[in-house]
Amino acid sequence: MNLLEKLDAAAAARKAMLPEGVGAFGIPIEEVYTATEARIGNRRVLLLGTNNYLGLTFSPECIQAAHKALDEEGTGTTGSRMANGSYHGHRALEREFADFYGCGSGIVFTTGYQANLGTISGLVGRGDTVLIDGDSHASIFDGCILSGAEIIRFKHNDMADMEKRLRRLGDRTETTLIIVEGIYSMLGDQAPLADIVELKNKYRCTLLLDEAHSLGVLGETGQGLVEKTGLQKEVDFITGTFSKSLCSIGGFCVSNHPQLDQLRYVSHPYIFTASPSPATIASTRAALQLLREGSHLRKQLWENCTQLYNRLAEIGYQLGPEPGPVIAAILDSPKQALQIWQRLLEKNIYVNLILPPAAPDGKSLVRCSVNAAHTTEQMTYVGDSFAKLYHEVLQS
Amino acid sequence: MTDNSYNEIIELLCDRLSSLADSEVSITAETNLISELSIDSVKLLNLIMEIEDAFDISIPINALADVQTVHELASLISKIKSAS
Incomplete structure (x- = not known):
């Protein structure tokens, strides 16, 4: 196998995991509106796939x-x-x-x-x-x-x-x-x-x-x-x-x-x-x-983290051991993770998809990054969306 | 390194690898861990941790870069074990 064929093999492995046309990695973000919203394709999406923890990108x-x-x-x-x-x-x-x-x-x-x-x-x-x-x-x-x-x-x-x-x-x-x-x-x-x-x-x-x-x-x-x-x-x-x-x-x-x-x-x-x-x-x-000087930002961030973590745990998602700005739903298969990631995007929510071997222990993750600029309503909408998908994808 | 310890390591590796591998490949000292066995990197790392505990050693991750066959892994384990 020559150097370029090795890359072809890597591309084939990636395609086998992600269907044609699903750009879960390096997704094109056309416009950024605020610390919590951007445009992906024709959708105005809620950003939960950035690490903008204090929401200061537009400060x-x-x-x-x-x-x-x-x-x-x-x-x-x-x-x-x-x-x-x-x-x-x-x-x-x-x-x-x-x-x-x-x-x-x-x-x-x-x-x-x-x-x-x-x-x-x-x-x-x-x-x-x-x-x-x-x-x-x-x-x-x-x-x-x-x-x-x-x-x-x-x-x-x-x-x-x-x-x-x-x-x-x-x-x-x-x-x-x-x-x-x-x-x-x-x-x-x-x-x-x-x-x-x-x-x-x-x-x-x-x-x-x-x-x-x-x-x-x-x-x-x-x-x-x-x-x-x-x-x-x-x-x-x-x-x-x-x-x-x-x-x-x-x-x-x-x-x-x-x-x-x-x-x-x-x-x-x-x-x-x-x-x-x-x-x-x-x-x-x-x-x-x-x-x-941002203790008020940390307070808001932690309120958001706790709200979403508790909601996802209550729904039944397997999560990391403690709440924090990184909240990952741990799924058994790449297929489940991909389905949830795609369906969240259809609901105008952008999160991170992490597939093996990047995720620990061969699991797949749908990872949310919460920030201080997210509103309680946005967190509620994300929680409600995850709840629907739990029934539609994981219990179907 | 004594011949016995090397053989003991080979035996343990073949035993554990056959329970992890998806295929029906007969595992010998010359079996290639990556190309001949369908063992993913996570399973392989877990196996390494298990082996480390069995022999009370730590195998540096960078030393694994040179390991392709069961024999090479056994030799590495044997070398670390005799140095510890």
């Missing part, structure tokens, strides 16, 4: 800041920070993230994916070990691969399995980086951080926490799981993305370890890429300010 403060940066600094930086230099905004945003987490320093990356790639591959290398959760995001897994470290996987959120694997490492635990996530993107559940910290200390490892989905969502000021659990001083490195609650694109890492700054000189995903554009940095800075 006037962010848009104004981006406009000003465009006018004053142009459209792009045209190169890497290492070669072309760091703009004022890059350095300011790094200080603001460090201040937000009460850390000594911070680094901004061009994407959230690169934040994990760059941090992990800068911290560990050949001869070191990474211990990662079985449900880790691809950016974590790819960062580990790039690093050359040995990758050991523990069962998702299973502390007994994690400890067993730490014990097996023997004296190699001191060169082991544990990586977990604040909220996991598939089922929306949170890492048992207190237990993880206990094991990290017992086995003298280093701990990295990815707050991609929990930033803005958990904790009084929105730091994430680290704030909710009060364990800021126990986590060595925190990474996160700008592309969810902060509504732009980019990523960060903060730490109290002064060695963090050294990543700028060893991390290829930081060095060999163009830095974030001035408009991106400006809107992110404005969004970070709104996030820090």
Whole structure:
């Protein structure tokens, strides 16, 4: 099989799962109206397939800041920070993230994916070990691969399995980086951080926490799981993305370890890429300010999450173990998931379809991402639609 | 690595793989895990976890990239077991 035939085989496998004409992946969105509504084809749809958790995509403060940066600094930086230099905004945003987490320093990356790639591959290398959760995001897994470290996987959120694997490492635990996530993107559940910290200390490892989905969502000021659990001083490195609650694109890492700054000189995903554009940095800075002051947004978000989670559980859907902004209905077969996804779109509701092998344990998911801008009426409509489909698809 | 431990691993692998595989393929040390057995990646990862517990070892995911046959998996397990 030559290179192109391999792609043909992958395309055939995809077509076998999705009937012709069903564009569930990378669906064309023709127009975006608000944080909760857009046009797909000829339909005005309710958006439940974005990660706009605080609903800030149309925030006037962010848009104004981006406009000003465009006018004053142009459209792009045209190169890497290492070669072309760091703009004022890059350095300011790094200080603001460090201040937000009460850390000594911070680094901004061009994407959230690169934040994990760059941090992990800068911290560990050949001869070191990474211990990662079985449900880790691809950016974590790819960062580990790039690093050359040995990758050991523990069962998702299973502390007994994690400890067993730490014990097996023997004296190699001191060169082991544990990586977990604040909220996991598939089922929306949170890492048992207190237990993880206990094991990290017992086995003298280093701990990295990815707050991609929990930033803005958990904790009084929105730091994430680290704030909710009060364990800021126990986590060595925190990474996160700008592309969810902060509504732009980019990523960060903060730490109290002064060695963090050294990543700028060893991390290829930081060095060999163009830095974030001035408009991106400006809107992110404005969004970070709104996030820090956004306890009312978090309150609304959690009301929406709880309403939808409880409704779907009451209907009978199998869900992740706890409510959160990611609410996934777990279906036994891709066919069921596809039917529900299609029927929801017919009811003008856009959610995410996740099929094996992307979903854990060979299951299929219909995943909703709730945000603070959704109204109670919208959540009720979504719940009612899921209720009808439960009877029509799963009980027929 | 003793011959016995290698044989013990092969025996366990063949036994577990035959219960997971959809086809009626006779499983030997030279059987290709991906092309000859209809085992998806989820089942394979679960099998690896089961094997890890049986031998009290952890198999690095990146080491699995070089594994294609039952023999190669058994050799990897044996190598990790003797180093632990």
